[in-house]
Amino acid sequence: MSNIREVAELAGVSVATVSRTLQQPELVSPKTRVKVTEAIEQLNYKPNLMAVKFRSGKTHNIVVLVPTVANVFFARVIRGMQEAAAAEGYSLLLVNTMGDDATEQNYARMIHTSQADGVVQLRAFNPFNDNDVTDEGLLPMVNACEILDAPKCPTVSLDNRLAAAAMTEHLVELGHQHIAMIKGPAASPLTRDRMLGFKDALQAANLSYNEELMFAGDFTLQSGYEAAERLLKQNHPVTAVVCENDEMALGAISRFKAAGLRVPQDISVSGFDNIAFSHYSDPPLTTIAQPAEEFGETAINLLIEVLKGKAKRAVKVILPYQLIIRESTGPAPAHPVNLSEPS
Amino acid sequence: MSNIREVAELAGVSVATVSRTLQQPELVSPKTRVKVTEAIEQLNYKPNLMAVKFRSGKTHNIVVLVPTVANVFFARVIRGMQEAAAAEGYSLLLVNTMGDDATEQNYARMIHTSQADGVVQLRAFNPFNDNDVTDEGLLPMVNACEILDAPKCPTVSLDNRLAAAAMTEHLVELGHQHIAMIKGPAASPLTRDRMLGFKDALQAANLSYNEELMFAGDFTLQSGYEAAERLLKQNHPVTAVVCENDEMALGAISRFKAAGLRVPQDISVSGFDNIAFSHYSDPPLTTIAQPAEEFGETAINLLIEVLKGKAKRAVKVILPYQLIIRESTGPAPAHPVNLSEPS
DNA sequence: ATAAATAATGTTATCGGTTACATCATTCCT
DNA sequence: AGGAATGATGTAACCGATAACATTATTTAT
Secondary structure (H helix, E strand, O other): OOOHHHHHHHHOOOHHHHHHHHHOHHHOOHHHHHHHHHHHHHHOOOOOHHHHHHHHOOOOEEEEEEOOOOOHHHHHHHHHHHHHHHHOOOEEEEEEOOOOHHHHHHHHHHHOOOOOOEEEEOOOOOOOOHHHOOOOOOOOEEEEOOOOOOOOOOEEEEOHHHHHHHHHHHHHHOOOOOEEEEEOOOOOHHHHHHHHHHHHHHHHOOOOOOHHHEEEOOOOHHHHHHHHHHHHHHOOOOOEEEEOOHHHHHHHHHHHHHOOOOOOOOOEEEOOEOOHHHHHOOOOOEEEEOOHHHHHHHHHHHHHHHHOOOOOOOOEEEEOOEEEOOOOOOOOOOOOOOOOOOO | OOOHHHHHHHHOOOHHHHHHHHHOHHHOOHHHHHHHHHHHHHHOOOOOHHHHHHHHOOOOEEEEEEOOOOOHHHHHHHHHHHHHHHHOOOEEEEEEOOOOHHHHHHHHHHHOOOOOOEEEEOOOOOOOOHHHOOOOOOOOEEEEOOOOOOOOOOEEEEOHHHHHHHHHHHHHHOOOOOEEEEEOOOOOHHHHHHHHHHHHHHHHOOOOOOHHHEEEOOOOHHHHHHHHHHHHHHOOOOOEEEEOOHHHHHHHHHHHHHOOOOOOOOOEEEOOEOOHHHHHOOOOOEEEEOOHHHHHHHHHHHHHHHHOOOOOOOOEEEEOOEEEOOOOOOOOOOOOOOOOOOO
C-alpha cells in the first residue's frame, strides 16, 4: 500500500504539495497538480483515512442505537439516515441494542474513545452522563422517534398524542363506544403519549376510560397476538382496538380471526406506523403513517449541526402524521358479538 | 481529553509503562500497575482508539453490504452478525446498498482507505477487483445468503436448489399438477438455484415445465402482488404457486384474495424464509425456514479467520433448511376454479 | 531596477498511541 | 564475588497524514 511520501517522491514534490493537491487544489499550480495526479494514478494511491481521522480528530462516524433492526419502521428510518449521512460524508455504525441500557452506554462510549463523533438514539434513554455536554450545553446526540422528556439534545418526533387522538376519534365517529388499546411497554414515553391521546379523544366524546381495556405488548407481532388473547378472555363488549403499532395490530387481527371474529364487521383494529405489510394484510390495516425516512434524515442533519457547533439549543422537530383509513376499521356493530371463546 | 503522556506523568512512569499496563499488565510490577491504574482513574483517561487503530493498522471494522435493511430476513442475519462481531471485538458498518453495484464498490473501497478490515457481502456481486486478494489468494470478504458462482472468498449459503425442490415436492404430493413460480430477478444465482430445484421436482414427478408459468418479482410485497396479477391474466389452470420468498408470497396471497380466490382451497401458495409475519398471515404461510442468525454468525466468524490469515481456502458452508408446513398449502382442488377475473 | 506583494512549494512538528531496543535492577547460580 | 539470566522500566522511532511556518519563485507596483 503506497503512502503520501511515495507519491511525493514519484511526483518530485513534497508531501505537503500532495496533501494540498487533494485537499485544496486551488493552492497548487496546474502543472504540479497534473504531476501529482499522475503519480497518484500510477501508484494507485488511496489516502489512509484512519490516519486522516486520527490526525483531524474527526471520525465522521455516527453511532446509531437501534432498539431492533428487525423492526420494519426502524428499517425505513435507517434508510433515511443513511442517505443523509452519505450526503455529508458520514458513515453510520448501526447497533442493534435490544433496548439494553448497558449496551447503549457501552456504544455511546465510542464518543470518548474517538471512534465516533455523535450518536443517534431511537429510544427514550440517555446513554451519556450529563457532564458529556458540548460547549453549547448539548450532548453529541440526537434523539428521534421515541424521545426523552427533558433531553439535552435535539429531538425529532411525531405528535403521538395528537395522532392517537385522531385515530381514536376516527373510531368514535364510526360509532364505537367500547374501545380497547394494545399499548407498548409502560416505561416508554411514546406509549404514554399515545395513551394520553387515546384518553383525550374518549373524553372529548364523553366516553369513559376503562383501565381494564388497556393491554400491554412490546411492539412485536407475537405480543399483539397475546394481548388480543387476554382481551378475549376479559369478555368486555369491545368493538374496536387501537394498537400502538402495526405489528401488534396484525398480531391481534390474527388472534381475532382465530377466534372466529371478522375484522372489521365484529371488531375494528387500527395500527400505527404504516409498514409495508399493513397494505397487504387481510383486511388492509387502518393506520397512522409516519414519515420514517424523514425521521432519519432530519436526525442526521440535526446531529451534524450539533457536531459542527452550529446548533445553539436543543430544537424539537415535530413531523406530521397522516391518518390512513383502510379496511380494518368499520362501523360499530349494532349488536356486538360475544368476544369470549369457549375454551 | 487526557492522553497517555499525562497519565504517565501523573503516575511518574513512562508512556511505555502505561501502554503496557493496559495491553500486557503481566509485564508490569504490581506496585506500578496500581500507580498507573490510579492515574488513569483520576484523569478519567480513555485511550484514543482511532490512534490505536491507525498505529496497529487494524480497524476492527467490518463493512456489511446489505441489499436492503428493510428486508426482515436480512434483519435477522444482521442480528446474528452483530453478536458474533461483538464477541470478537469487531464493529459493523452496515450499508444499505439498494443492490447498486457502484455503491457496493464504493464501500468496499473502505478496505483500501484503511477504514475497515473486511467485507460481508449479502448479494452475488464481487465489489472488489481480483487483484485485491490476500496472501492466501482470498478476498477480505465473506459472501453469504446469495452467493457468487466462483467466489474468491468463503461463502455461507443454503442449498437453495434442494430446498425449492422439497417445497415443490410437497405441493406435488398434495396432488398439484399445474404449479407456477414467482421468482426473483433473473440475474440472481439464488433465483436460478431455486428455479432449478423447482424444475428438478417437476421432472421427478413427470410434470411438464412451462415457461409461461414463471413470473419475476424483486422480493418485495408489491412485486408479489403484481406477479400474481399477471398470473391471473394468463388464465392457466394453476392450482399452486411457489414463491421465492415470503414477502412475495404474502403479496400474491393478497392479490388472489382480492380476486375472490380462497387460499389454499382454490390455490396453494408457498414462501421462502419464514419471516415473523408468515406465522401471523391469513392463512399462515407454508415456507422454508432458514437459520438467518446463523448465516450472520457464520459469515462473521469466517471473515475473522480470513482477516487473521487463518483461512487457507475459500470454504463453502451450507446451512440446513427446514420445510415448515402451515395452512397456505393444501390438496389440489378436484375442479380447479377459473382464475381469470372479469375485468 | 528594486522593493513589495503574492503565489507556490518545502520543512517539520504533531496527533496518541505501540513497540523494538536500550538500560538498569534484581535474583540466581557456581 | 562475579557473571548470567531474568524482570522492570525507559527512550525514541514510527504509523500516515495535516498544517503552521519558512522559504523560494513569480508577479506587480513604483
